[in-house]
Amino acid sequence: xxxxxxxxxxxxxxxxxxxMTGEESxxxxxxxxxxxxxxxxxxSVSSNASSEEENSDDPDRIDPAISEEMERFAHTFKGFEKRxxxxxxIGEGTFSSxxxxxxxxYDHYDNSWDIDYKDEARxxxxxxxxxxxxxxxxxxxxxxxxxxxxxKIYVTSSPSRIQNELELLxxxxxxxxxxxxxxxxxxQDQVVAVLPYFKHVDFREYFRELTIPHIxxxxxxxxxxxxxxxxxxxIHRDIKPTNFLYDYRYGRGVLVDFGLAEREGTDSQYCxxxxxxxxxxxxxxxTITPSIGYxxxxxxxxxxxxxxxxxxFRAPEVLFKCTNQTTKIDIWSAGVILLTILSRRFPFFxxxxxxxxxxxxxxxxxxxxxxxCAALHGCVFESTIPTIGERGFTLEKIxxxxxxxxxxxxxxxxxxxxxxxxxEALVIKFLQRCFELDPAKRSSAVEALQHEFLASPDWESxxxxx
Ligand SMILES: Nc1ncnc2c1ncn2[C@@H]1O[C@H](COP(=O)(O)OP(=O)(O)OP(=O)(O)O)[C@@H](O)[C@H]1O
Ligand SMILES: [Mg+2]
Numbered sequence: 001x002x003x004x005x006x007x008x009x010x011x012x013x014x015x016x017x018x019x020m021t022g023e024e025s026x027x028x029x030x031x032x033x034x035x036x037x038x039x040x041x042x043x044s045v046s047s048n049a050s051s052e053e054e055n056s057d058d059p060d061r062i063d064p065a066i067s068e069e070m071e072r073f074a075h076t077f078k079g080f081e082k083r084x085x086x087x088x089x090i091g092e093g094t095f096s097s098x099x100x101x102x103x104x105x106y107d108h109y110d111n112s113w114d115i116d117y118k119d120e121a122r123x124x125x126x127x128x129x130x131x132x133x134x135x136x137x138x139x140x141x142x143x144x145x146x147x148x149x150x151x152k153i154y155v156t157s158s159p160s161r162i163q164n165e166l167e168l169l170x171x172x173x174x175x176x177x178x179x180x181x182x183x184x185x186x187x188q189d190q191v192v193a194v195l196p197y198f199k200h201v202d203f204r205e206y207f208r209e210l211t212i213p214h215i216x217x218x219x220x221x222x223x224x225x226x227x228x229x230x231x232x233x234x235i236h237r238d239i240k241p242t243n244f245l246y247d248y249r250y251g252r253g254v255l256v257d258f259g260l261a262e263r264e265g266t267d268s269q270y271c272x273x274x275x276x277x278x279x280x281x282x283x284x285x286x287t288i289t290p291s292i293g294y295x296x297x298x299x300x301x302x303x304x305x306x307x308x309x310x311x312x313f314r315a316p317e318v319l320f321k322c323t324n325q326t327t328k329i330d331i332w333s334a335g336v337i338l339l340t341i342l343s344r345r346f347p348f349f350x351x352x353x354x355x356x357x358x359x360x361x362x363x364x365x366x367x368x369x370x371x372x373c374a375a376l377h378g379c380v381f382e383s384t385i386p387t388i389g390e391r392g393f394t395l396e397k398i399x400x401x402x403x404x405x406x407x408x409x410x411x412x413x414x415x416x417x418x419x420x421x422x423x424e425a426l427v428i429k430f431l432q433r434c435f436e437l438d439p440a441k442r443s444s445a446v447e448a449l450q451h452e453f454l455a456s457p458d459w460e461s462x463x464x465x466x
Pocket of ligand 1: 090091092093094095096097098149151179195196197198199238242243245256257258259
Protein backbone atom coordinates (compact mmCIF):
# COMPACT_ATOMS: atom_id res chain seq x y z
CA UNK A 1 0.00 0.00 0.00
CA UNK A 2 1.12 3.50 -0.62
CA UNK A 3 0.98 4.76 2.93
CA UNK A 4 3.42 3.55 5.51
CA UNK A 5 1.05 3.04 8.40
CA UNK A 6 -0.92 0.24 6.80
CA UNK A 7 1.77 -2.04 5.40
CA UNK A 8 0.18 -5.12 6.92
CA UNK A 9 -2.81 -4.75 4.59
CA UNK A 10 -0.65 -4.82 1.54
CA UNK A 11 -1.73 -7.93 -0.26
CA UNK A 12 -4.41 -7.04 -2.73
CA UNK A 13 -2.71 -4.93 -5.35
CA UNK A 14 -0.39 -1.98 -4.88
CA UNK A 15 -1.31 -0.17 -8.02
CA UNK A 16 -4.96 0.00 -7.10
CA UNK A 17 -4.37 1.41 -3.69
CA UNK A 18 -2.16 4.08 -5.12
CA UNK A 19 -5.03 5.12 -7.35
CA MET A 20 -7.21 5.45 -4.31
CA THR A 21 -4.72 7.68 -2.58
CA GLY A 22 -5.07 10.25 -5.29
CA GLU A 23 -2.43 9.57 -7.93
CA GLU A 24 -3.83 8.71 -11.31
CA SER A 25 -2.06 6.02 -13.27
CA UNK A 26 -1.29 6.30 -16.98
CA UNK A 27 -3.80 3.60 -17.62
CA UNK A 28 -6.61 5.65 -16.14
CA UNK A 29 -5.79 8.75 -18.14
CA UNK A 30 -5.60 6.78 -21.37
CA UNK A 31 -8.87 5.01 -20.74
CA UNK A 32 -11.05 8.08 -20.59
CA UNK A 33 -11.63 8.26 -16.89
CA UNK A 34 -12.59 11.87 -17.24
CA UNK A 35 -15.53 10.93 -19.44
CA UNK A 36 -16.79 8.52 -16.89
CA UNK A 37 -16.42 10.96 -14.09
CA UNK A 38 -18.23 13.64 -16.02
CA UNK A 39 -21.14 11.41 -16.82
CA UNK A 40 -24.43 12.36 -15.29
CA UNK A 41 -25.25 9.16 -13.45
CA UNK A 42 -21.70 8.36 -12.45
CA UNK A 43 -21.73 10.96 -9.73
CA SER A 44 -22.33 9.98 -6.19
CA VAL A 45 -24.85 8.32 -4.11
CA SER A 46 -28.26 9.38 -3.10
CA SER A 47 -29.26 11.85 -5.76
CA ASN A 48 -29.66 8.88 -8.07
CA ALA A 49 -31.62 6.77 -5.69
CA SER A 50 -34.80 7.08 -7.67
CA SER A 51 -33.32 6.22 -11.04
CA GLU A 52 -35.08 3.55 -13.04
CA GLU A 53 -32.60 0.77 -12.55
CA GLU A 54 -32.42 1.26 -8.82
CA ASN A 55 -36.15 1.32 -8.41
CA SER A 56 -36.50 -1.99 -10.17
CA ASP A 57 -33.62 -3.54 -8.27
CA ASP A 58 -34.12 -2.02 -4.83
CA PRO A 59 -37.72 -1.01 -4.46
CA ASP A 60 -37.10 0.50 -1.03
CA ARG A 61 -36.50 4.20 -0.90
CA ILE A 62 -33.19 5.21 0.59
CA ASP A 63 -33.48 6.63 4.05
CA PRO A 64 -32.16 10.24 4.06
CA ALA A 65 -29.81 9.39 6.93
CA ILE A 66 -28.32 6.56 4.87
CA SER A 67 -27.96 8.82 1.85
CA GLU A 68 -26.07 11.26 3.98
CA GLU A 69 -23.89 8.50 5.43
CA MET A 70 -23.06 7.18 1.95
CA GLU A 71 -22.31 10.64 0.64
CA ARG A 72 -19.98 11.35 3.55
CA PHE A 73 -18.19 8.05 3.08
CA ALA A 74 -17.77 8.44 -0.69
CA HIS A 75 -16.46 12.01 -0.33
CA THR A 76 -14.06 11.34 2.48
CA PHE A 77 -12.50 8.18 1.06
CA LYS A 78 -10.07 9.69 -1.40
CA GLY A 79 -10.38 8.35 -4.95
CA PHE A 80 -13.53 6.36 -4.24
CA GLU A 81 -15.92 8.32 -6.43
CA LYS A 82 -13.79 7.75 -9.51
CA ARG A 83 -14.33 4.05 -9.19
CA UNK A 84 -17.65 3.42 -7.52
CA UNK A 85 -21.06 4.98 -7.21
CA UNK A 86 -22.81 3.97 -4.02
CA UNK A 87 -26.37 2.84 -4.66
CA UNK A 88 -27.72 1.70 -1.30
CA UNK A 89 -26.82 0.25 2.06
CA ILE A 90 -27.42 -3.50 2.03
CA GLY A 91 -26.09 -4.68 5.34
CA GLU A 92 -24.95 -3.60 8.70
CA GLY A 93 -23.19 -6.15 10.84
CA THR A 94 -21.17 -6.11 14.02
CA PHE A 95 -17.96 -5.34 12.19
CA SER A 96 -18.93 -3.54 9.02
CA SER A 97 -21.40 -1.68 6.85
CA UNK A 98 -22.00 -3.12 3.40
CA UNK A 99 -23.13 -1.05 0.41
CA UNK A 100 -24.24 -1.91 -3.07
CA UNK A 101 -22.26 0.14 -5.58
CA UNK A 102 -21.88 0.46 -9.31
CA UNK A 103 -18.42 -0.51 -10.52
CA UNK A 104 -17.59 2.41 -12.82
CA UNK A 105 -14.30 0.97 -14.05
CA TYR A 106 -15.54 -2.57 -14.62
CA ASP A 107 -14.38 -2.61 -18.22
CA HIS A 108 -10.83 -1.70 -17.26
CA TYR A 109 -10.03 -4.79 -15.25
CA ASP A 110 -10.00 -8.56 -15.35
CA ASN A 111 -13.45 -9.69 -14.19
CA SER A 112 -12.93 -13.40 -13.85
CA TRP A 113 -14.81 -13.16 -10.53
CA ASP A 114 -18.05 -12.31 -12.35
CA ILE A 115 -20.19 -15.49 -12.36
CA ASP A 116 -23.05 -13.71 -14.09
CA TYR A 117 -20.76 -12.64 -16.89
CA LYS A 118 -19.41 -16.19 -17.27
CA ASP A 119 -22.95 -17.52 -17.49
CA GLU A 120 -24.26 -14.74 -19.68
CA ALA A 121 -24.53 -17.01 -22.66
CA ARG A 122 -26.84 -19.26 -20.67
CA UNK A 123 -28.94 -16.67 -18.88
CA UNK A 124 -31.00 -13.89 -20.36
CA UNK A 125 -29.52 -10.44 -19.90
CA UNK A 126 -31.62 -7.80 -18.13
CA UNK A 127 -32.50 -4.55 -19.82
CA UNK A 128 -29.44 -2.43 -20.46
CA UNK A 129 -29.27 1.30 -20.11
CA UNK A 130 -27.58 4.00 -22.11
CA UNK A 131 -24.44 5.40 -20.63
CA UNK A 132 -21.17 6.94 -21.62
CA UNK A 133 -18.33 4.44 -21.71
CA UNK A 134 -15.43 6.74 -22.48
CA UNK A 135 -14.21 4.55 -25.33
CA UNK A 136 -13.70 7.12 -28.09
CA UNK A 137 -15.99 8.96 -30.54
CA UNK A 138 -18.91 6.62 -30.44
CA UNK A 139 -18.85 6.30 -26.76
CA UNK A 140 -22.57 6.10 -26.03
CA UNK A 141 -23.62 2.49 -26.03
CA UNK A 142 -25.88 0.10 -24.20
CA UNK A 143 -24.11 -1.04 -21.08
CA UNK A 144 -25.51 -2.98 -18.17
CA UNK A 145 -24.34 -1.46 -14.89
CA UNK A 146 -22.08 -3.82 -12.97
CA UNK A 147 -22.56 -3.97 -9.26
CA UNK A 148 -20.24 -4.79 -6.42
CA UNK A 149 -20.64 -4.95 -2.67
CA UNK A 150 -18.41 -2.58 -0.74
CA UNK A 151 -17.69 -3.86 2.75
CA LYS A 152 -16.55 -0.93 4.87
CA ILE A 153 -14.83 -2.48 7.84
CA TYR A 154 -15.26 -0.46 11.01
CA VAL A 155 -12.11 1.38 12.04
CA THR A 156 -12.41 -0.19 15.47
CA SER A 157 -11.38 -3.57 14.01
CA SER A 158 -7.73 -4.38 14.63
CA PRO A 159 -5.38 -4.28 11.62
CA SER A 160 -4.49 -7.94 12.14
CA ARG A 161 -8.13 -8.91 12.09
CA ILE A 162 -8.75 -6.96 8.88
CA GLN A 163 -5.66 -8.46 7.29
CA ASN A 164 -6.79 -11.93 8.30
CA GLU A 165 -10.20 -11.49 6.63
CA LEU A 166 -8.70 -10.15 3.40
CA GLU A 167 -5.99 -12.81 3.28
CA LEU A 168 -8.42 -15.67 3.78
CA LEU A 169 -10.82 -14.30 1.16
CA UNK A 170 -7.92 -14.00 -1.22
CA UNK A 171 -6.79 -17.58 -0.54
CA UNK A 172 -10.30 -18.95 -1.03
CA UNK A 173 -10.91 -17.61 -4.51
CA UNK A 174 -11.95 -20.13 -7.15
CA UNK A 175 -15.16 -21.63 -5.76
CA UNK A 176 -18.51 -20.36 -7.05
CA UNK A 177 -20.11 -20.88 -3.63
CA UNK A 178 -17.57 -18.72 -1.74
CA UNK A 179 -17.42 -14.95 -2.17
CA UNK A 180 -14.26 -13.92 -4.01
CA UNK A 181 -12.33 -10.79 -3.04
CA UNK A 182 -12.12 -8.48 -6.05
CA UNK A 183 -9.80 -6.01 -4.41
CA UNK A 184 -9.35 -3.95 -1.24
CA UNK A 185 -8.42 -0.35 -0.51
CA UNK A 186 -7.20 1.61 2.42
CA UNK A 187 -7.38 5.33 2.92
CA GLN A 188 -6.01 6.52 6.23
CA ASP A 189 -7.57 4.25 8.86
CA GLN A 190 -10.47 3.12 6.67
CA VAL A 191 -10.35 -0.19 4.82
CA VAL A 192 -12.89 -1.41 2.28
CA ALA A 193 -13.16 -4.85 0.72
CA VAL A 194 -14.71 -5.00 -2.74
CA LEU A 195 -16.78 -8.13 -3.39
CA PRO A 196 -19.11 -9.20 -6.18
CA TYR A 197 -22.67 -8.14 -5.39
CA PHE A 198 -24.97 -11.13 -4.85
CA LYS A 199 -28.64 -10.66 -5.21
CA HIS A 200 -30.31 -12.67 -2.46
CA VAL A 201 -33.44 -12.88 -0.38
CA ASP A 202 -33.67 -12.43 3.39
CA PHE A 203 -33.74 -15.90 5.00
CA ARG A 204 -36.73 -14.94 7.17
CA GLU A 205 -38.77 -14.32 4.05
CA TYR A 206 -38.48 -17.84 2.67
CA PHE A 207 -37.26 -20.41 5.20
CA ARG A 208 -40.79 -21.49 6.18
CA GLU A 209 -41.70 -22.16 2.55
CA LEU A 210 -38.77 -24.38 1.60
CA THR A 211 -39.71 -27.81 0.27
CA ILE A 212 -37.38 -30.81 0.62
CA PRO A 213 -35.84 -30.31 -2.88
CA HIS A 214 -35.22 -26.64 -2.03
CA ILE A 215 -33.63 -27.64 1.28
CA UNK A 216 -31.38 -30.07 -0.58
CA UNK A 217 -30.35 -27.39 -3.01
CA UNK A 218 -29.60 -24.91 -0.18
CA UNK A 219 -27.41 -27.38 1.71
CA UNK A 220 -25.66 -28.71 -1.38
CA UNK A 221 -24.58 -25.19 -2.08
CA UNK A 222 -23.61 -24.49 1.55
CA UNK A 223 -21.69 -27.76 1.97
CA UNK A 224 -19.87 -27.25 -1.33
CA UNK A 225 -18.71 -23.91 0.04
CA UNK A 226 -17.69 -25.52 3.33
CA UNK A 227 -15.85 -28.35 1.57
CA UNK A 228 -13.80 -25.73 -0.28
CA UNK A 229 -13.12 -23.65 2.83
CA UNK A 230 -12.20 -26.71 4.91
CA UNK A 231 -10.01 -28.20 2.18
CA UNK A 232 -7.99 -25.00 2.50
CA UNK A 233 -7.59 -25.62 6.24
CA UNK A 234 -9.86 -22.70 7.16
CA ILE A 235 -12.62 -22.62 9.76
CA HIS A 236 -15.34 -20.06 8.95
CA ARG A 237 -16.54 -19.85 12.58
CA ASP A 238 -19.69 -17.87 11.82
CA ILE A 239 -21.97 -20.05 9.72
CA LYS A 240 -25.51 -18.63 9.98
CA PRO A 241 -28.23 -17.60 7.54
CA THR A 242 -27.09 -13.97 7.15
CA ASN A 243 -23.63 -15.16 6.11
CA PHE A 244 -24.92 -17.46 3.38
CA LEU A 245 -26.52 -15.33 0.70
CA TYR A 246 -29.03 -17.56 -0.98
CA ASP A 247 -31.46 -16.88 -3.75
CA TYR A 248 -34.06 -19.59 -3.21
CA ARG A 249 -35.72 -18.89 -6.55
CA TYR A 250 -32.65 -20.04 -8.47
CA GLY A 251 -30.96 -22.30 -5.95
CA ARG A 252 -27.77 -20.22 -5.85
CA GLY A 253 -25.91 -19.53 -2.62
CA VAL A 254 -22.65 -17.82 -1.69
CA LEU A 255 -20.80 -17.95 1.62
CA VAL A 256 -19.66 -14.53 2.85
CA ASP A 257 -18.13 -12.91 5.93
CA PHE A 258 -14.75 -14.32 6.84
CA GLY A 259 -14.36 -11.73 9.60
CA LEU A 260 -14.09 -14.40 12.30
CA ALA A 261 -12.51 -17.12 10.16
CA GLU A 262 -9.17 -18.63 11.11
CA ARG A 263 -6.73 -21.22 9.89
CA GLU A 264 -7.27 -24.54 11.59
CA GLY A 265 -4.65 -25.04 14.27
CA THR A 266 -4.11 -21.34 15.02
CA ASP A 267 -3.46 -21.09 18.77
CA SER A 268 -4.46 -24.74 19.20
CA GLN A 269 -3.32 -26.49 22.34
CA TYR A 270 -3.71 -29.96 23.66
CA CYS A 271 -7.30 -30.96 24.46
CA UNK A 272 -8.41 -34.33 25.75
CA UNK A 273 -10.70 -34.79 22.74
CA UNK A 274 -7.59 -35.51 20.65
CA UNK A 275 -7.24 -38.88 22.37
CA UNK A 276 -9.14 -42.04 21.59
CA UNK A 277 -11.72 -43.18 24.17
CA UNK A 278 -9.38 -45.65 25.85
CA UNK A 279 -6.54 -43.12 26.04
CA UNK A 280 -8.93 -40.56 27.39
CA UNK A 281 -9.80 -42.73 30.37
CA UNK A 282 -6.15 -42.61 31.41
CA UNK A 283 -6.11 -38.82 31.06
CA UNK A 284 -9.27 -38.18 33.04
CA UNK A 285 -9.31 -34.98 35.09
CA UNK A 286 -9.18 -35.53 38.85
CA THR A 287 -12.56 -36.74 40.03
CA ILE A 288 -14.68 -33.85 41.12
CA THR A 289 -17.55 -34.62 43.43
CA PRO A 290 -20.42 -32.63 42.01
CA SER A 291 -21.77 -30.15 44.48
CA ILE A 292 -24.43 -27.52 44.17
CA GLY A 293 -23.28 -23.97 43.47
CA TYR A 294 -19.82 -22.59 42.77
CA UNK A 295 -16.70 -23.18 44.85
CA UNK A 296 -15.90 -20.12 46.95
CA UNK A 297 -12.24 -20.27 46.05
CA UNK A 298 -11.76 -21.54 42.51
CA UNK A 299 -8.44 -23.34 42.37
CA UNK A 300 -8.62 -24.68 38.84
CA UNK A 301 -6.79 -22.60 36.23
CA UNK A 302 -9.16 -20.72 33.95
CA UNK A 303 -9.38 -22.09 30.46
CA UNK A 304 -9.00 -19.89 27.41
CA UNK A 305 -10.26 -20.83 23.97
CA UNK A 306 -11.56 -19.10 20.88
CA UNK A 307 -15.30 -18.67 21.29
CA UNK A 308 -15.84 -16.36 18.34
CA UNK A 309 -19.12 -16.99 16.59
CA UNK A 310 -22.79 -16.18 16.94
CA UNK A 311 -25.03 -17.12 19.85
CA UNK A 312 -27.18 -20.11 19.07
CA PHE A 313 -24.85 -21.40 16.36
CA ARG A 314 -21.87 -22.37 18.53
CA ALA A 315 -20.90 -26.04 18.61
CA PRO A 316 -20.77 -27.74 22.03
CA GLU A 317 -16.98 -27.99 21.90
CA VAL A 318 -16.84 -24.19 21.55
CA LEU A 319 -19.09 -23.85 24.61
CA PHE A 320 -16.85 -26.27 26.51
CA LYS A 321 -13.84 -24.17 25.48
CA CYS A 322 -12.10 -26.94 23.57
CA THR A 323 -8.57 -25.78 22.82
CA ASN A 324 -8.31 -27.84 19.67
CA GLN A 325 -11.32 -26.71 17.62
CA THR A 326 -11.59 -27.94 14.06
CA THR A 327 -13.58 -27.28 10.90
CA LYS A 328 -16.33 -29.48 12.41
CA ILE A 329 -17.62 -26.46 14.33
CA ASP A 330 -18.96 -25.14 11.00
CA ILE A 331 -20.82 -28.40 10.38
CA TRP A 332 -22.65 -28.01 13.70
CA SER A 333 -23.68 -24.45 12.79
CA ALA A 334 -24.94 -25.64 9.39
CA GLY A 335 -26.98 -28.20 11.34
CA VAL A 336 -28.53 -25.38 13.37
CA ILE A 337 -29.65 -23.73 10.11
CA LEU A 338 -31.18 -27.03 9.00
CA LEU A 339 -33.00 -27.47 12.32
CA THR A 340 -34.31 -23.91 11.97
CA ILE A 341 -35.72 -24.71 8.53
CA LEU A 342 -37.25 -28.04 9.57
CA SER A 343 -38.78 -26.62 12.74
CA ARG A 344 -39.92 -23.42 10.96
CA ARG A 345 -38.58 -21.44 13.93
CA PHE A 346 -35.98 -18.70 13.77
CA PRO A 347 -33.95 -18.29 15.83
CA PHE A 348 -34.19 -21.88 16.99
CA PHE A 349 -31.73 -21.45 19.86
CA UNK A 350 -32.20 -18.19 21.68
CA UNK A 351 -29.73 -18.21 24.53
CA UNK A 352 -28.40 -15.05 26.10
CA UNK A 353 -25.01 -16.55 27.02
CA UNK A 354 -22.94 -19.72 26.75
CA UNK A 355 -24.39 -21.32 29.88
CA UNK A 356 -27.92 -20.84 28.53
CA UNK A 357 -26.72 -22.27 25.24
CA UNK A 358 -25.46 -25.40 27.01
CA UNK A 359 -28.83 -25.76 28.74
CA UNK A 360 -30.62 -25.52 25.40
CA UNK A 361 -28.41 -28.19 23.84
CA UNK A 362 -28.66 -30.39 26.94
CA UNK A 363 -32.46 -30.18 26.86
CA UNK A 364 -32.46 -31.76 23.41
CA UNK A 365 -29.59 -34.22 23.74
CA UNK A 366 -30.07 -35.16 27.42
CA UNK A 367 -27.83 -35.14 30.47
CA UNK A 368 -26.07 -38.42 29.69
CA UNK A 369 -24.74 -37.36 26.31
CA UNK A 370 -23.94 -33.88 27.54
CA UNK A 371 -21.81 -35.33 30.34
CA UNK A 372 -19.93 -37.49 27.83
CA CYS A 373 -19.43 -34.45 25.63
CA ALA A 374 -18.08 -32.39 28.53
CA ALA A 375 -15.72 -35.20 29.56
CA LEU A 376 -14.39 -35.30 26.01
CA HIS A 377 -12.92 -31.84 26.57
CA GLY A 378 -11.90 -32.40 30.19
CA CYS A 379 -14.98 -30.68 31.64
CA VAL A 380 -17.77 -31.78 33.93
CA PHE A 381 -21.42 -31.15 33.14
CA GLU A 382 -23.88 -31.19 36.02
CA SER A 383 -27.41 -29.90 36.17
CA THR A 384 -30.37 -30.04 38.50
CA ILE A 385 -32.67 -28.32 36.04
CA PRO A 386 -35.80 -30.49 35.87
CA THR A 387 -36.41 -29.91 32.16
CA ILE A 388 -33.09 -31.54 31.29
CA GLY A 389 -33.84 -35.26 31.20
CA GLU A 390 -31.31 -38.08 31.23
CA ARG A 391 -31.91 -39.04 27.61
CA GLY A 392 -33.31 -35.90 25.99
CA PHE A 393 -35.48 -36.09 22.88
CA THR A 394 -35.07 -37.34 19.35
CA LEU A 395 -34.68 -34.74 16.63
CA GLU A 396 -37.79 -36.21 15.02
CA LYS A 397 -39.79 -35.41 18.15
CA ILE A 398 -38.39 -31.87 18.29
CA UNK A 399 -39.39 -31.20 14.68
CA UNK A 400 -42.86 -32.69 15.19
CA UNK A 401 -43.38 -30.52 18.28
CA UNK A 402 -42.06 -27.41 16.66
CA UNK A 403 -44.41 -27.88 13.72
CA UNK A 404 -47.41 -28.69 15.94
CA UNK A 405 -47.75 -32.27 14.81
CA UNK A 406 -47.96 -34.00 18.20
CA UNK A 407 -50.43 -34.09 21.07
CA UNK A 408 -48.39 -31.46 22.90
CA UNK A 409 -48.71 -29.20 19.88
CA UNK A 410 -51.46 -26.62 19.75
CA UNK A 411 -53.95 -28.56 17.61
CA UNK A 412 -56.34 -30.92 19.43
CA UNK A 413 -56.51 -33.17 16.37
CA UNK A 414 -52.84 -34.00 16.55
CA UNK A 415 -51.86 -37.42 17.72
CA UNK A 416 -48.98 -38.68 19.75
CA UNK A 417 -48.02 -41.22 17.12
CA UNK A 418 -47.47 -38.57 14.43
CA UNK A 419 -44.56 -39.41 12.15
CA UNK A 420 -42.36 -37.54 9.73
CA UNK A 421 -42.76 -38.50 6.11
CA UNK A 422 -40.02 -40.51 4.35
CA UNK A 423 -38.20 -37.49 2.91
CA GLU A 424 -38.26 -35.62 6.20
CA ALA A 425 -36.97 -38.73 7.99
CA LEU A 426 -34.00 -38.82 5.60
CA VAL A 427 -33.25 -35.16 6.34
CA ILE A 428 -33.35 -35.95 10.07
CA LYS A 429 -30.80 -38.77 9.52
CA PHE A 430 -28.61 -36.23 7.80
CA LEU A 431 -29.10 -33.73 10.62
CA GLN A 432 -28.05 -36.34 13.18
CA ARG A 433 -24.69 -36.55 11.38
CA CYS A 434 -24.24 -32.77 11.71
CA PHE A 435 -25.26 -32.89 15.37
CA GLU A 436 -22.84 -35.55 16.62
CA LEU A 437 -21.67 -34.10 19.93
CA ASP A 438 -18.21 -35.59 19.37
CA PRO A 439 -16.58 -33.56 16.57
CA ALA A 440 -14.49 -36.56 15.52
CA LYS A 441 -17.69 -38.49 14.75
CA ARG A 442 -19.50 -35.55 13.15
CA SER A 443 -19.76 -35.59 9.37
CA SER A 444 -17.22 -33.59 7.39
CA ALA A 445 -18.43 -31.36 4.52
CA VAL A 446 -17.24 -33.91 1.97
CA GLU A 447 -19.02 -36.74 3.77
CA ALA A 448 -22.16 -34.61 4.00
CA LEU A 449 -22.14 -34.11 0.23
CA GLN A 450 -22.01 -37.89 -0.18
CA HIS A 451 -24.91 -38.50 2.21
CA GLU A 452 -28.01 -39.99 0.59
CA PHE A 453 -29.93 -36.77 1.27
CA LEU A 454 -27.54 -34.43 -0.56
CA ALA A 455 -26.37 -36.94 -3.16
CA SER A 456 -29.89 -37.21 -4.65
CA PRO A 457 -30.37 -35.47 -8.00
CA ASP A 458 -30.54 -31.70 -8.02
CA TRP A 459 -33.73 -29.75 -8.12
CA GLU A 460 -34.04 -28.12 -11.53
CA SER A 461 -33.69 -24.45 -10.72
CA UNK A 462 -35.02 -21.85 -13.12
CA UNK A 463 -32.60 -19.55 -14.88
CA UNK A 464 -31.75 -16.48 -12.77
CA UNK A 465 -32.87 -13.05 -13.83
CA UNK A 466 -30.22 -10.42 -13.32
N1 LIG B 1 -21.26 -9.72 -1.59
C1 LIG B 1 -22.41 -9.35 -1.07
N2 LIG B 1 -23.50 -9.17 -1.85
C2 LIG B 1 -24.68 -8.78 -1.34
N3 LIG B 1 -24.89 -8.54 -0.02
C3 LIG B 1 -23.85 -8.69 0.82
C4 LIG B 1 -22.56 -9.11 0.35
N4 LIG B 1 -21.72 -9.19 1.41
C5 LIG B 1 -22.45 -8.86 2.49
N5 LIG B 1 -23.72 -8.55 2.15
C6 LIG B 1 -24.83 -8.14 3.06
O1 LIG B 1 -24.27 -7.47 4.19
C7 LIG B 1 -24.52 -8.20 5.40
C8 LIG B 1 -23.33 -8.05 6.33
O2 LIG B 1 -22.15 -8.54 5.70
P1 LIG B 1 -21.04 -9.33 6.52
O3 LIG B 1 -21.68 -10.52 7.14
O4 LIG B 1 -19.89 -9.60 5.62
O5 LIG B 1 -20.65 -8.26 7.62
P2 LIG B 1 -20.47 -8.37 9.20
O6 LIG B 1 -20.24 -7.00 9.67
O7 LIG B 1 -19.42 -9.37 9.49
O8 LIG B 1 -21.89 -8.92 9.68
P3 LIG B 1 -22.34 -9.76 10.97
O9 LIG B 1 -21.63 -9.25 12.13
O10 LIG B 1 -23.82 -9.51 11.01
O11 LIG B 1 -22.03 -11.19 10.66
C9 LIG B 1 -24.80 -9.63 4.93
O12 LIG B 1 -25.59 -10.35 5.85
C10 LIG B 1 -25.52 -9.38 3.61
O13 LIG B 1 -26.88 -9.08 3.82
MG1 LIG C 1 -22.10 -11.45 8.68
